[in-house]
Amino acid sequence: GTEITIIFIKISIIAFFSFYFLSNFQPYYEGADSYVNALTSIKITQGSYEITNPLLQQTGLHEFVPRQWVITESNTAVPAFNVGLPVIGSIFYSLFGYYGLFYLIPLCSISLLIISERISTKLFGSLGGLITLILVSSNLFIIRTGTDFLSENISTIFILIAFFYILKL
Numbered sequence: 001g002t003e004i005t006i007i008f009i010k011i012s013i014i015a016f017f018s019f020y021f022l023s024n025f026q027p028y029y030e031g032a033d034s035y036v037n038a039l040t041s042i043k044i045t046q047g048s049y050e051i052t053n054p055l056l057q058q059t060g061l062h063e064f065v066p067r068q069w070v071i072t073e074s075n076t077a078v079p080a081f082n083v084g085l086p087v088i089g090s091i092f093y094s095l096f097g098y099y100g101l102f103y104l105i106p107l108c109s110i111s112l113l114i115i116s117e118r119i120s121t122k123l124f125g126s127l128g129g130l131i132t133l134i135l136v137s138s139n140l141f142i143i144r145t146g147t148d149f150l151s152e153n154i155s156t157i158f159i160l161i162a163f164f165y166i167l168k169l
Contacts, residue, residue, distance in 0.1 A: 006126050010133055014113055017137050021106035026147045028101055034149035036068045038101050040079050041089030049083075050076040085151040101149060109146030109153045112160075113137055119164045 028038035043049060050072065055064040060075045069077035079086070092100030116136045121129030136142060145152040 003126060006130050010117060010130055013133055013137055014110070014117070017113055017143075018110045020143075021109045021146050022103065024147050025102050025106045026149075028149040031148055031150075032066075032068060036066075036079055036081075037085050037089060037149050037151070040083070040086035041093050041101060044083075044086055044090035045094050050078045052076040085149075085154065088154065089149070105145075105149055105153060106147060108157060109142070112142065112146075112153050112157050115157055115160055119160055123164075123167065 026034065028034040039051075040049070043051070051069065052075065053064060055061075056071070056077065057075050060071065062071060065071055065077045068080055070080045071077055089101055089104060092104045094100075096103075113133065113136060117129045117133040120132035124132075142153065142156075
């Protein structure tokens with residue numbers, strides 16, 4: 001009866017948004033932060049973490065460095081953010097090439113939907129899982145960042161799992 005209907009609705013929502021995320025990914029080179037994340041991922045696979053250019057090497061001035069980068073003492077530049085997403089991106093780049101960078105975040109966004117639904121179902125029952133899935137899947141922030149090479153949805157997955165295990169203690 002109602003349990004089968006709820007399961008069917010959940011599967012339909014996850015399937016719809018899975019199709020959306022996979023078919024509407026934003027190439028990493030279209031966003032400034034996405035590009036820095038992807039470029040750093042590629043550089044890590046090549047054994048480097050920094051960038052440079054001749055003008056930066058000669059002068060060491062900030063004018064020759066993009067705003068998302070920080071100048072080091074040796075007149076090179078490193079990203080001005082943590083290395084977590086680029087490390088994960090470098091693993092996917094090593095395994096799947098550029099397709100790994102394109103589809104990493106859409107796959108993580110699909111995982112976010114599934115994990116949030118499963119955790120909510122475990123804690124609050126089937127109807128609670130459905131309500132959570134509807135709220136998460138209709139959140140524009142999650143939908144928008146679910147197609148860009150940004151770290152928000154991956155971080156949310158880890159936070160959800162951490163809170164679940166804290167609640168289960």
